[in-house]
Amino acid sequence: MCYESEFSASCNFRFEIECFYNLTTADTPLTSTPPPATSPPSNNTKNTTGKKINSSRTIIIASVSAVALVVLVVSSCIFVFLRVRKSKVKAEKGGEAAEAVDEIKNAEALQYDFSTISAATNHFSNSNMLGQGGFGSVYKGKLAGGELIAVKRLSTDSGQGDLEFKNEVLLVAKLQHRNLVRLQDFCLERNERLLIYQFVPNASLDQFLFDPVKRAYLGWEKRYKIIGGIARGLLYLHEDSRLRIIHRDLKTSNILLDAEMNPKIADFVCS
Template structure:
């Protein structure tokens, strides 16, 4: 008993450490080859298993980008493949001046480099080559400005004239941001003192709008002061990139001269002994030193009677204006109050109707569930908990299910039952068990969940035969999944939820050993930003 508690304590501690460390790891920049031909970053947002559906979808997507069957002349590819936890979203971008064949060759080699270096099989990664970029993720990435990770790659040649370079990059950034949904690319050169030239190009992924493209490039331009130590170089981001050099590095067909406006020199101070410039037309010259100023104009102030009349008129206007402002403010406040109150009543009605509609759509017929579980036979029993037994079943369409049959004297009343149904029905996360429906008939109360084949975590921790399956990689995946599920419940779901009964027997494992948190009968809702709560009953194990 003591050893099991210690093991559970260390698993919980690992979950907390993982939550604290993960954000810091994700901020590190990527790695590059020795000649900086390729730079990459593998992000720890999740891990796939080699040969699984995610891996298969990833290979298919990356291969399609570099395939000769994929034809476009603008060098931008974005696509998605798969569903739910196996969905892969990918983007590929080639430099706007290279040919389609060169683009395919670059993407083909970049995909190989990326998969060879992300050896822990991360579900999110990016690779930059000099002529192209490719990235993939299990999260949505289309149309979103992404400025991290960032990679600075200095070159070997001197290429700095800060005033001209900054102006050149700013002009090219405006041109690129104004591009269409197929290409946001601009290149050109400017001449510095002595006849030398600086060449530069900037580019955004064209799924960004003008403002996001401009923001990404401005942030990159602001970093050239610290990027490359007076040399040419590249600033690489997922959503945009730029490069500048002392020599031509892109196709000459994309080159153009960019006129940089000359800075306006300050006006020189007048030399001693010279006369000041004549005053502009319509202005009065200042009196010379030693001369008397011109006489003041005659005072044309109004008579006392007229002044008093004007003062009274002014006071009347001020009083009327103040009264109008107060009236409008009070009237607007009353209207606003009634409008907010009316909207609140409507929202409450909508929420109530939504709950009723949700409950109706999830309700199953009792005979259907009894038939699916072979009349709740002992052969189909998966286990028994504090509130009743759990049975395996199969619906008429062949879908496997897990049915939680609450015992009649379990102590879980209608309130706890409805709490679990309405709560779990609103939760959608890959590390939470999915509720398919429920059934109410007389004293029978059933919860229908997705079937998770590998039972619960405690069968692997405490069973000597199954314990050998918990190698470090599997433990790490389980810990990460539990942490993501708890983070979703506490921070990211539309309701803040405290589980109250998190233990090894309530962590289910699917066929890929991905964890799913189950059993929300004791869960409690908290309002957003609430950090403390009180209970009158003992909860949890």
């Protein structure tokens, strides 16, 4: 800024390093600063990515290998188990077959000749008949040695085969209880099927209950004893015996009494 005075002319200059006025669009420079260039990924980034891929691949391969190993072990165990089980089944079948052969031999040992039993019962005469039921008639017999027996002559229309009859005989022969009638022997010849039981001298319970004279012999003490024996025999048949036979025709005519009036259940197997 310049001015004149009455003595002389002078000028003053003023400046600042900061801008003290606003720049307009026209005042902005035409060239602009270019944006910073993006630098390409470094080698360290590439190595890190590669390591991650290799690690994932290793985990996948290890997992697949472990699963395959587990499947192989389980399959081997199942195969061995089935082989062992198959061998046991074969051994059990062989044992059952041998046992069946032994049982048939035992049945043959229990068998009587028909002529022997016929002679013991006086050729199944009516005078020796003890009773008659739906499965046949029962006869009193006496063997050559003097032993008394009860022979049940089964009806010929039972429809039972020889092997089935022998198997049933063996089953009944295995049942041993003081309140069951004991099966001693049998006879199988042509169409004849005979079951030989122990002889029970006092016949059946119905002959006492329905006879006015014999009924007086059954006091309450004897009746209680008979009831208890029947219960023990049924418990053995239904629960305690290995065969667990259900008696389907229990009645007074099937309760036999021995010399001491002990009850013995009969006809617990339908022939």
